[in-house]
Amino acid sequence: MLTINAERLLARLQALAQIGRTQEGGVSRRAFSDADLEGRAWFQREVEEAGLLFRKDGAGNLSAILPAADPQARTLLTGSHLDSVPNGGRYDGALGVLCALEALQTIREKGIPMPYHLEAISFTDEEGACIGTFGSLAFSGALGEADLARARLDAAELSAALQRLGLSRESLFDARRDPATLAGYVEVHIEQGSRLEEEQVDIGVVTAIVGIRSYRVRFFGEAAHAGTKPMHKRRDALWGVVQFVARAREMVMQRFTPGVMNCGWVELAPGSFNIVPGRATLALEFRHSSQSLLNEMQQALLDLCAQAAEDNGLQWEAEPLAGTPPAAMHADMMAAVEGAAERLGLSHMRLPSLAGHDARSLSQITPTAMFFVPSVDGISHNPREYTRDEDVINAGNVLLHTLLEVAQVPRVWWE
Ligand SMILES: [Zn+2]
Structure with missing residues (x-):
């Protein structure tokens, strides 16, 4: 040979x-x-x-x-x-x-x-x-x-x-x-x-x-005093992020393996110990080798964003960034x-x-x-x-x- x-x-x-x-x-x-x-x-x-x-x-x-x-x-x-x-x-x-x-x-x-x-x-x-x-x-x-x-x-x-x-x-x-x-x-x-x-x-x-897509996701709540604002009245932007990431992780593993998702960066504003976060910005990237599953994954992830916003009394937006098919x-x-x-x-x-x-x-x-x-x-x-x-x-x-x-x-x- x-x-x-x-x-x-x-x-x-x-x-x-x-x-x-x-x-x-x-x-x-x-x-x-x-x-x-x-x-x-x-x-x-x-x-x-x-x-x-x-x-x-x-x-x-x-x-x-x-x-x-x-x-x-x-x-x-x-x-x-x-x-x-x-x-x-x-x-x-x-x-x-x-x-x-x-x-x-x-x-x-x-x-x-x-x-x-x-x-x-x-x-x-x-x-x-x-x-x-x-x-x-x-x-x-x-x-x-x-x-x-x-x-x-x-x-x-x-x-x-x-x-x-x-x-x-x-x-x-x-x-x-x-x-x-x-x-x-x-x-x-x-x-x-x-x-x-x-x-x-x-x-x-x-x-x-794999095709790769990425979004800059923002949750908007209300900055408030971290002591005096009662928990049930808070509109905490981080709570939206936390719910989204936890649910997205489960969903991707259950429905889209071997597809993957990553949130590699989060920024909170104003960003202090004693202020409830009024705004959260999240870098979301996800990948799949199938075009149709990538589309489905995108829809499912954006639905979870909407759900996380609604459950926590937030507004939200998702800005699509450059991707590859x-x-x-x-x-x-x-x-x-x-x-x-x-x-x-x-x-x-x-x-x-x-x-x-x-x-x-x-x-x-x-x-x-x-x-x-x-x-x-x-x-x-x-x-x-x-x-x-x-x-x-x-x-x-x-x-x-x-x-x-x-x-x-x-x-x-x-x-
Ligand atoms: Zn290489």
């Missing part, structure tokens, strides 16, 4: 983890930072030493390319991202990019004729120093001026950040790729959860990437991942992704698959993020065989 060069993959993962390394053993490779620039330069050298073509597009997405004999061939893409969250882990994103590079290098070394150009890509700023999945949005043509206006960097900061990468606001829009030139996209990533570990399964085949993965591409896992004798299961990924952007323009390997204890966005070497190697081998399966490479080449 054809396999990747496991030592080379592990050595690259180790080398990359030194770039932006933190005291706790994680990495800080925030997009546009010095460490990001260093990581990019390192990746370019690795690509060139591997005998692959290097390319950087207008959004700073970096690619390794193994051209097909036919210049008119379409491109089969695979990749992830090299940037990290501040003091994040060494596997998130890095695994997908390095497995992609390794798979291409293996195919090149074996001289396997491919009907597609192969491209291993690292997308810019997946983690959202400026905009989450920035590079893949630009690549898929979904990035607009409106997104830039809402970015976490203001116009001057954005220009400076782009300049560091040798890019400009205008060049971003050149990154858009014609879907007709693409054959598909496959991304491997650590799970960032513990479902595979709990089920003792090697490979998680993603069915869909769920993205289904492509059935044939999912089957290719499962076929690859079976060739390699690895167990697999289907599951939704509860985190956003570049694969969401790609799924809008080309047949897309994503698969996970286990994360120990489900820890992620944390220096303690860890995936065992055997799972890293499985990731590389399943990716290699998925590319061969999608390209329908005859058995004689890979057996």
Whole structure:
């Protein structure tokens, strides 16, 4: 059975983890930072030493390319991202990019004729120093001026950040790729959860990437003296929050699992020991991989807000904020991942992704698959993020065989 060069993959993962390394053993490779620039330069050298073509597009997405004999061939893409969250882990994103590079290098070394150009890509700023999945949005043509206006960097900061990468606001829009030139996209990533570990399964085949919606919810009551106002006459905005959160938690667990909801921030006003809170503001976010269940969940949560307001004598409002729709993965591409896992004798299961990924952007323009390997204890966005070497190697081998399966490479080449 054809396999990747496991030592080379592990050595690259180790080398990359030194770039932006933190005291706790994680990495800080925030997009546009010095460490990001260093990581990019390192990746370019690795690509060139591997005998692959290097390319950087207008959004700073970096690619390794193994051209097909036919210049008119379409491109089969695979990749992830090299940037990290501040003091994040060494596997998130890095695994997908390095497995992609390794798979291409293996195919090149074996001289396997491919009907597609192969491209291993690292997308810019997946983690959202400026905009989450920035590079893949630009690549898929979904990035607009409106997104830039809402970015976490203001116009001057954005220009400076782009300049560091040798890019400009205008060049971003050149990154858009014609879907007709693409054959598909496959991304491997650590799970960032513990479902595979709990089920003792090697490979998680993603069915869909969750849709995320968020609201700023406000309850309005009446600020009052915390001593003299009788309890039964209070219109306490916090009571509305407490009732809502408690009931929403039960409701989501009973009716919408594996969907999730989170209230990550609450502010009370006036905000004092001796004043009954007259106003409460709540950051509400919820996620589901099914569009229809996400809609139902939204309605049910807003109904609970209304109920909590009514029961506590409050007024309320819910302001919708930017969200992302769920993205289904492509059935044939999912089957290719499962076929690859079976060739390699690895167990697999289907599951939704509860985190956003570049694969969401790609799924809008080309047949897309994503698969996970286990994360120990489900820890992620944390220096303690860890995936065992055997799972890293499985990731590389399943990716290699998925590319061969999608390209329908005859058995004689890979057996
Ligand atoms: Zn990631």
